[in-house]
Amino acid sequence: MWENNRLCRLLDIRYPLIQAPMAGSSTAELTIASSRAGTLGSVAAAMLSTDQLAEQCRHVREQSNGNFNVNFFAHIEPSMDAAKNAAMRDLLKPAYAAVGLSDVPEASVSSPSFGQPQLDVLLREQPSVVSFHFGLPGDDALQALKQYGARILCSATCVGEARELERRGVDAIIAQGFEAGGHRGTFAEPYEKGQVGTIALVPQVVDAVSLPVIAAGGIADGRGIAAALALGADGVQIGTAFLRCPESATNTTYRNALASSGDDRTRITQAFSGRPARGIENRYMRDMAGKEEQFPDFPIPNSLTGALRAASGKAGTGDYMSLWSGQAGALARDVPAGELIEILIRETEDVISGIQNS
Numbered sequence: 001m002w003e004n005n006r007l008c009r010l011l012d013i014r015y016p017l018i019q020a021p022m023a024g025s026s027t028a029e030l031t032i033a034s035s036r037a038g039t040l041g042s043v044a045a046a047m048l049s050t051d052q053l054a055e056q057c058r059h060v061r062e063q064s065n066g067n068f069n070v071n072f073f074a075h076i077e078p079s080m081d082a083a084k085n086a087a088m089r090d091l092l093k094p095a096y097a098a099v100g101l102s103d104v105p106e107a108s109v110s111s112p113s114f115g116q117p118q119l120d121v122l123l124r125e126q127p128s129v130v131s132f133h134f135g136l137p138g139d140d141a142l143q144a145l146k147q148y149g150a151r152i153l154c155s156a157t158c159v160g161e162a163r164e165l166e167r168r169g170v171d172a173i174i175a176q177g178f179e180a181g182g183h184r185g186t187f188a189e190p191y192e193k194g195q196v197g198t199i200a201l202v203p204q205v206v207d208a209v210s211l212p213v214i215a216a217g218g219i220a221d222g223r224g225i226a227a228a229l230a231l232g233a234d235g236v237q238i239g240t241a242f243l244r245c246p247e248s249a250t251n252t253t254y255r256n257a258l259a260s261s262g263d264d265r266t267r268i269t270q271a272f273s274g275r276p277a278r279g280i281e282n283r284y285m286r287d288m289a290g291k292e293e294q295f296p297d298f299p300i301p302n303s304l305t306g307a308l309r310a311a312s313g314k315a316g317t318g319d320y321m322s323l324w325s326g327q328a329g330a331l332a333r334d335v336p337a338g339e340l341i342e343i344l345i346r347e348t349e350d351v352i353s354g355i356q357n358s
C-alpha cells in the first residue's frame with residue numbers, strides 16, 4: 001500500500017503527499033486544507049517576519065489537526081556590492097518606466113536567511129516538521145530542533161547534495177528535479193550541478209541514501225505520483241498544482257498565465273531574486289537574459305524587483321511578474337485544495353490498480 005508507508009509514519013500523515021511551501025503564493029488556508037486532507041501542509045516562512053511566523057503557526061495549529069511543516073531558506077547571507085546594486089538598478093529603469101513607476105527602490109536584504117530569531121520562534125511553537133531550501137543551517141540549530149522532536153527535511157538537486165544531507169542528519173530528503181517550479185534548491189556550486197530531471201534524479205537518490213525520499217518537480221496528477229512511487233520515492237511534494245486552488249495567493253494575472261501555459265513555456269531565470277528559479281517565460285525574463293553577472297547576490301534583487309512585479313500584476317499583463325511554475329503547470333486544476341488532494345489520491349490509486357491489472 002502506498003498510504004501509511006515509512007514516510008507517513010515519520011511525518012504522521014495518512015497519504016505521503018506534501019503541499020510544497022511556496023513563499024509569496026501559499027497561505028495559511030492552503031496549509032490548513034492540506035493538513036486536514038491527511039497530507040502534510042506547509043507554511044512558507046522564508047519571507048515572514050518572526051511575528052507573522054508565530055501568528056501563522058498558531059493559526060494553522062488551531063484550524064488543522066496540528067501537524068504541519070514550516071519551511072525556511074538557509075542561503076548564505078549576501079554581501080552588499082554597491083556597484084552591482086547600481087548596475088541592476090540601471091538595468092531595471094526601462095522596466096519600471098514601462099509599468100508607469102518612476103524610481104527603482106534602493107537595494108536591501110528583504111528576507112534574511114534562517115537564523116536565531118526564526119529558531120527562537122520554532123522552539124516556542126514546536127511545529128512537528130521543519131524543512132529547508134538552499135541547504136541546511138548549522139549543526140547547533142539542527143540539534144535544537146531535533147531535541148524538541150522536529151522532523152527535518154531539505155531539498156537536494158543532485159546525488160551529492162542528498163548524500164551531504166544524510167550526513168548532516170536530516171530525516172528525509174526532497175529530491176527536487178529540474179522540472180520543479182520556483183527556486184532551485186541547489187546548494188552545491190555551480191548551479192549547473194542541480195539540473196537533473198525528476199525521473200533520473202529520484203532513483204539515483206533512492207540508491208544513494210537510506211532515508212525516505214520525497215520526489216518533487218513536474219508532478220501534478222495521479223500519473224506523476226504513481227510514477228514517482230515506481231521510481232522508489234516514498235512520497236511526493238507538489239507545488240505548482242496547488243497554485244490555481246482558491247486558497248493560494250495567486251492573483252488573476254498569474255492564474256490566467258497558468259491556465260494558458262504549456263509544457264514548453266517555462267524557463268530558469270535569476271532575474272527576480274538573484275538565484276535560479278523556474279517560471280513562465282515573460283518579457284522581463286527575456287530582457288534580462290545574459291545579464292546575470294550584473295545581478296547582486298540573492299535575495300537582494302527581490303528588493304529591486306518587488307514594486308515592479310506588483311505593478312505588473314495590477315496592470316494585468318504579467319510582463320514583469322515572477323510567474324513561478326513547474327513544467328507541468330498546464331496540469332494545475334482550479335479546484336479547492338481539499339478537493340484537489342482527494343482527486344490526486346483517487347487518480348494515484350486508479351493508476352496503481354490499472355498497472356497491477358494490465
Ligand SMILES: Cc1cc2nc3c(=O)[nH]c(=O)nc-3n(C[C@H](O)[C@H](O)[C@H](O)COP(=O)(O)O)c2cc1C
Pocket residue numbers: 020021022023025044045046071072132133155176179180181182183216217218219237238239240241324325326327328
Ligand atoms: C510559486 C512557488 C514558490 C515556491 N517557494 C518555495 C519555498 O518558499 N520554499 C521551498 O522550499 N520551495 C519552494 N518552491 C519549490 C517547491 O518546494 C517544489 O520544489 C516545487 O514546487 C516542485 O515542483 P512543481 O512546482 O512542479 O510541483 C516553490 C515553488 C513554486 C511553484
